[in-house]
Amino acid sequence: MKLLKKLIAAAALLPTLVFASAGGFPLDRAPERHDLASLQNGAKLFVNYCLNCHSAASMRYNRLRDIGLTEDQIKNNLLFTSDKVGDLMKTSMSPADAKTWFGAVPPDLSVITRARSSADGSGADWIYTYLRTYYRDDTKPTGWNNMVFPSVGMPHALWELQGVRTAKFVDAKDPHDPKKTVHAFAGFEQVTPGKMTTLEYDTAVADLVSYLSWMAEPGATKRKQLGVIVLLFLSLLMVLAWRLSASYWKEVK
Structure with a gap:
């Protein structure tokens, strides 16, 4: 019930995201990186870059032990000074300040991938593309814009x-009406380099998205493993039932 409430809350906070995805910008497929090293790197990125503004109120720090981190590693690398291992992942920024600075309270990221998936089925693909399509736009209050979510309130x-x-944009004919001209996207131009190469950045974002997907349902891996075991058991039971039935009807004949 608590998870359902979180999903409803996240979906309620993200109506503009649903319409943004309907804008037609092609989504890139998010790489499936579910090994422990990727999830751990994603957790580090989440704490360092996301948790300043976003909360993950359905997740406790000590749950990170499920992705191979020890309690000491969590304390020394992922906790803020006043936090404890058993605490929920909450931001210190007040909702009032968030609304003043960004125009809306940043959504809780505990179930963001599941909320996106329930909205239009894109989930991880949407977030993966969104985090990789920011560009500088001095006409916007934050100085940033995004191809997946135009006029986004969140800075990069x-x-x-x-x-x-x-x-870069070019004027092109509207494919639906040749008499009209549209402002078509023609790619990105690097102004200043980042700390990572394009490949390194894409890999880091994939790790972050994988962590967000894991955080939305930490028990998914065990659930899938249990499902495989149940199916194997039912298959074995079917074979035994089939042979028992054949033996029974052989005696009847």
């Missing part, structure tokens, strides 16, 4: 890693 939190880019 990962800009130091990706660097500063601008978007």
Whole structure:
């Protein structure tokens, strides 16, 4: 019931995201990186770059032991000074300040991938593309814009890693009406380099998205493993039932 409430809350906070995805910008497929090293790197990125503004109120720090981190590693690398291992992942920023600075309270990220999936089925793909399509736009209050979510209120939190880019647009004929001209996207232009190469940044974002997906349902891996075991058991039971039935009807004949 608590998870359902979180999903409803996240979906309620993200109506504009649903319409943004309907804008037609093609989504890139998010790589499936579910090994422990990737999840641990994603957790580090989440704490360092996302948790300043977003909460993950359905997740406790000590749950990170499920992705191979020890309690000491969590304390020494992922906790803020006043936090404890058993605490929920909450931001210290007040909702009032968040609304003043960003125009809306940043959504809780505990179930963001599941909320996105329930909205239009894209989930991880949407977030993966969104975090990789920011560009500099001085006409916007934050100085940033996004191809997946135009006029986004959230600034580019990962800009130091990706660097500063601008978007190039060209005038082209509207494919639906040749008499009209549209402002078509023609790619990005790197203005200043980031701390990472393009490949390194894409890999880091994939790790972050994988962690967000894991955080939305930490028990998914065990659930899938249990499902495989149940199916194997039922298969064995079917074979035994089939042979027992054959033996029974053989005696009847």
